[in-house]
Amino acid sequence: MSSFVVPGSGWPDDPATAATPVADSAASVAALAASAASLAELTARQSVCRACPRLVAWREEVAEVRRKSFRDQPYWGRPVPGWGDDAAAILILGLAPAAHGGNRTGRVFTGDRSGDFLFASLYRCGLAAKPTSVSADDGQRLIGARMVAAVRCAPPENKPTPQERDTCAPWLAAELRLVAATARVIVCLGGFAWQALWPVLAECGYQLPRPRPSFGHGVQAEVVAPGSAGLSGGAGLSGGTGLSGGTGLLLLGCYHPSQQNTFTGRVTPAMTDEIFRRARAAAGLD
Numbered sequence: 001m002s003s004f005v006v007p008g009s010g011w012p013d014d015p016a017t018a019a020t021p022v023a024d025s026a027a028s029v030a031a032l033a034a035s036a037a038s039l040a041e042l043t044a045r046q047s048v049c050r051a052c053p054r055l056v057a058w059r060e061e062v063a064e065v066r067r068k069s070f071r072d073q074p075y076w077g078r079p080v081p082g083w084g085d086d087a088a089a090i091l092i093l094g095l096a097p098a099a100h101g102g103n104r105t106g107r108v109f110t111g112d113r114s115g116d117f118l119f120a121s122l123y124r125c126g127l128a129a130k131p132t133s134v135s136a137d138d139g140q141r142l143i144g145a146r147m148v149a150a151v152r153c154a155p156p157e158n159k160p161t162p163q164e165r166d167t168c169a170p171w172l173a174a175e176l177r178l179v180a181a182t183a184r185v186i187v188c189l190g191g192f193a194w195q196a197l198w199p200v201l202a203e204c205g206y207q208l209p210r211p212r213p214s215f216g217h218g219v220q221a222e223v224v225a226p227g228s229a230g231l232s233g234g235a236g237l238s239g240g241t242g243l244s245g246g247t248g249l250l251l252l253g254c255y256h257p258s259q260q261n262t263f264t265g266r267v268t269p270a271m272t273d274e275i276f277r278r279a280r281a282a283a284g285l286d
């Protein structure tokens with residue numbers, strides 16, 4: 001048996017087929033991301049990418065060896081594509097899929113403890129249809145929201161290299177462009193996502209605040225859409241109510257729901273709920 005799911009072989013919601021073009025270098029990621037005409041085409045291409053040799057080897061090794069408790073299950077073992085509402089008002093940006101979470105289930109934040117914490121909060125805030133997310137065919141749905149990872153393959157020790165982050169960035173930029181008509185808020189889960197997002201926003205033509213705010217839980221910043229006149233009302237750091245004009249994006253920092261953070265109480269359910277409720281309000285979902 002293959003150590004990863006063969007595209008088009010019947011995995012629930014597999015966006016790819018045997019005919020989906022495969023990126024095998026940074027240049028081909030950029031080209032295939034830029035030419036994807038729809039989210040369906042983009043996510044299919046993301047899900048078969050092989051541009052980062054270290055990450056391809058790791059994701060497939062994990063899928064081959066498996067954790068003892070999942071030994072009888074097939075692992076996805078491929079990049080985890082963006083998932084959720086195609087007309088999302090809120091984007092939720094994480095670091096990368098977990099080796100035995102998204103890399104196993106094929107869906108971001110699905111099948112691990114971080115996802116349990118995150119989806120419970122999203123459900124309480126009306127952004128997810130169910131409080132749990134365990135498998136790609138569990139009936140879960142995001143409501144007005146979409147989840148993406150800055151790096152779409154599970155990295156060893158959850159640490160992608162800067163080169164891997166940069167190689168993967170065009171997938172995120174293309175996804176941002178394809179949801180730009182409806183997206184109003186991006187919630188960044190952790191400092192890695194916060195840092196990874198700025199160059200992608202610049203690449204998409206957004207005007208960034210100067211200086212750029214440092215990551216923190218509850219920190220927010222406003223970026224102005226390409227072609228707009230400029231920031232109205234300032235960068236909106238803390239205390240702002242959202243966007244003026246509705247053409248830009250509000251960035252919200254949220255501590256990552258990693259087990260390290262949730263077990264130590266660095267991030268609590270009340271803290272994530274507060275962020276997602278702010279996101280809802282700023283995105284006009286209330």
Ligand code: SF4
Nearest residue numbers: 049051052079153168
């Ligand atoms: S991390 Fe991104 S660019 Fe690298 S192989 Fe995975 S999907 Fe492709």
